[in-house]
Amino acid sequence: MSFRCEMRLSGEGGQGLVLAGKILAEAAAIYQGINATQSQSYGPEARGGASRSEIILSDEDIDFPKAVRLDLLLALTQEACDRYVCDLKPTGVLLVDSDAVKRVPEGPFKTYRAPVIRGARETIGREIVANIVAIGIITRIAEVIEEESVREAILTRVPKGTEEVNLKAFELGLSMADRLIAEEAGKPGAN
Amino acid sequence: MSTVSNTNAGPAKGAVRVMTGNEACAEAAIAAGCRFYGGYPITPSSEIAEILSKLLPRVGGKFIQMEDEIGAMGAVIGASLAGAKALTATSGPGFSLKQENIGYACMAEVPCVIVNVMRGGPSTGLPTLPSQSDVMQARWGTHGDHPIIALCPRGVRETYDLTVRSFNLAETYRTPVILLLDEIIGHVNEKVFLPDRIRVVERVKPGADVTEYLPYQDTDTDVPPMASFGEGHRFHVTGLVHDETGFPTNNPEKIEHVLRRLNRKIDRYADRIIRVEEDRDENARVGVVAYGSTARSASYAVRLAREEGIPVSILSLLTIWPFPEEPIREMANRVSDIVVPEMNLGQLAHEVEWAACGKARVHKVNRIDGEPIHPQYVLDAIRAAARGK
Numbered sequence: 092m093s094f095r096c097e098m099r100l101s102g103e104g105g106q107g108l109v110l111a112g113k114i115l116a117e118a119a120a121i122y123q124g125i126n127a128t129q130s131q132s133y134g135p136e137a138r139g140g141a142s143r144s145e146i147i148l149s150d151e152d153i154d155f156p157k158a159v160r161l162d163l164l165l166a167l168t169q170e171a172c173d174r175y176v177c178d179l180k181p182t183g184v185l186l187v188d189s190d191a192v193k194r195v196p197e198g199p200f201k202t203y204r205a206p207v208i209r210g211a212r213e214t215i216g217r218e219i220v221a222n223i224v225a226i227g228i229i230t231r232i233a234e235v236i237e238e239e240s241v242r243e244a245i246l247t248r249v250p251k252g253t254e255e256v257n258l259k260a261f262e263l264g265l266s267m268a269d270r271l272i273a274e275e276a277g278k279p280g281a282n
Numbered sequence: 283m284s285t286v287s288n289t290n291a292g293p294a295k296g297a298v299r300v301m302t303g304n305e306a307c308a309e310a311a312i313a314a315g316c317r318f319y320g321g322y323p324i325t326p327s328s329e330i331a332e333i334l335s336k337l338l339p340r341v342g343g344k345f346i347q348m349e350d351e352i353g354a355m356g357a358v359i360g361a362s363l364a365g366a367k368a369l370t371a372t373s374g375p376g377f378s379l380k381q382e383n384i385g386y387a388c389m390a391e392v393p394c395v396i397v398n399v400m401r402g403g404p405s406t407g408l409p410t411l412p413s414q415s416d417v418m419q420a421r422w423g424t425h426g427d428h429p430i431i432a433l434c435p436r437g438v439r440e441t442y443d444l445t446v447r448s449f450n451l452a453e454t455y456r457t458p459v460i461l462l463l464d465e466i467i468g469h470v471n472e473k474v475f476l477p478d479r480i481r482v483v484e485r486v487k488p489g490a491d492v493t494e495y496l497p498y499q500d501t502d503t504d505v506p507p508m509a510s511f512g513e514g515h516r517f518h519v520t521g522l523v524h525d526e527t528g529f530p531t532n533n534p535e536k537i538e539h540v541l542r543r544l545n546r547k548i549d550r551y552a553d554r555i556i557r558v559e560e561d562r563d564e565n566a567r568v569g570v571v572a573y574g575s576t577a578r579s580a581s582y583a584v585r586l587a588r589e590e591g592i593p594v595s596i597l598s599l600l601t602i603w604p605f606p607e608e609p610i611r612e613m614a615n616r617v618s619d620i621v622v623p624e625m626n627l628g629q630l631a632h633e634v635e636w637a638a639c640g641k642a643r644v645h646k647v648n649r650i651d652g653e654p655i656h657p658q659y660v661l662d663a664i665r666a667a668a669r670g671k
């Protein structure tokens with residue numbers, strides 16, 4: 092059985108979702124030899140407006156480079172969450188920003204809530220690195236791309252002089268994910 | 283013709299890269315020998331200009347941002363007449379503005395490459411969203427009876443290859459060549475290995491005798507040798523119908539002669555210019571004809587249909603002009619139904635219908651809302667056709 096993993100990072104223009112998608116695709120394709128595509132859909136605005144970035148990973152050639160049934164959906168706005176949750180597989184993972192997405196849809200999928208944007212702003216001191224915090228969480232919960240590959244890809248893609256702050260954001264994401272996974276494991280009925 | 287080392291295509295030859303169609307296009311242009319870019323930035327093509335503004339000066343080339351698209355196309359024609367392989371890239375409304383000068387390049391037989399990264403239209407339309415609604419404009423956007431070559435890649439690596447091929451065809455046939463990307467292909471990041479070596483064609487120049495030069499001379503090939511301005515040959519270039527000397531003519535015989543040759547020089551080589559790729563199932567009663575990013579969606583749908591036990595063939599068009607009439611006619615002889623998915627209202631489907639000549643029913647699958655055609659749409663059409671509906 093061939094493997095195809097589809098992720099969508101959604102929110103609004105200016106949140107760095109396209110760059111985040113590129114980093115994940117590069118981490119998979121260059122450092123792990125998996126086939127990867129990354130595509131995007133955004134409006135004419137420089138900031139604001141709906142924005143989404145999609146990553147397809149596969150061990151085969153990727154014919155259709157856009158998402159069909161999502162294995163993972165990141166939603167950094169309520170609008171994005173409402174609009175895209177229907178594309179999520181029943182076995183998929185929904186990751187939402189817990190401040191921005193107040194109404195979390197019910198479904199058979201697994202849901203994680205994390206203060207992604209607040210974490211970037213308060214812990215790192217730069218809201219602009221929320222995308223990298225999100226990458227950290229995704230890396231740990233999706234378990235498709237290795238941590239070290241993502242670190243390498245971050246270092247080659249982020250602007251010079253911002254490597255340190257971005258790596259700190261990535262580490263914050265990883266530790267947020269550890270907490271989420273521990274909470275999930277502690278829930279009654281969890282394996 | 284010569285084979286050259288791909289020395290100017292940026293870093294990491296043979297290494298794995300993750301890059302977009304626009305990036306691949308810019309790097310391929312340099313590798314193919316492009317040394318002039320004249321343009322006016324427009325989404326979703328702007329990265330091609332941005333990258334070439336950095337790469338061209340490094341290889342002794344020139345980059346110029348003109349006052350608008352009309353001027354940009356004029357600059358490209360001028361650069362080519364002076365001997366440079368020249369490129370411009372644009373989208374939607376920019377492609378409309380370039381049409382007058384594209385016609386001039388057809389008439390004056392000036393080799394050049396025009397990239398159009400298709401976005402939704404008409405007018406300013408949908409600047410950031412994909413479409414395939416310029417395929418007819420690529421053919422008939424400029425007035426008059428003239429041939430055109432238009433290529434349509436399905437992915438990033440194919441964009442690289444077809445950009446090189448666009449320059450080679452332009453130089454071989456002394457003609458403008460249109461490379462049609464769409465927003466998905468222009469902006470999708472894909473894992474690619476770029477070739478170490480590529481085949482590069484240089485234009486045929488006249489002999490050293492500058493007194494006898496006829497810039498539009500009849501030759502066995504129908505492609506007259508082309509002198510570069512500044513190397514000694516003097517000649518007249520005009521958009522008016524001209525004789526072999528390049529000066530305007532109103533002589534009906536000469537008019538007919540030059541216009542026939544202009545069309546013949548592409549028509550007679552159509553077999554060499556046309557490239558398609560067929561994934562054929564001999565038992566198929568249903569065929570799919572697709573191009574550009576939509577061909578990717580169609581391939582996915584074909585895979586799903588086959589998993590369901592529906593035999594289906596798919597023909598991907600890498601050249602859309604001249605139209606691949608013969609491969610479509612052959613498909614129509616083998617299948618009863620042909621599905622044509624397009625991000626427009628069926629522009630090429632009509633051509634498919636014409637080529638199929640009643641031998642197969644043609645079913646259009648169209649989307650014009652700025653979203654890509656989902657494989658499910660194509661699969662539904664394949665299923666319906668297989669059921670005979």
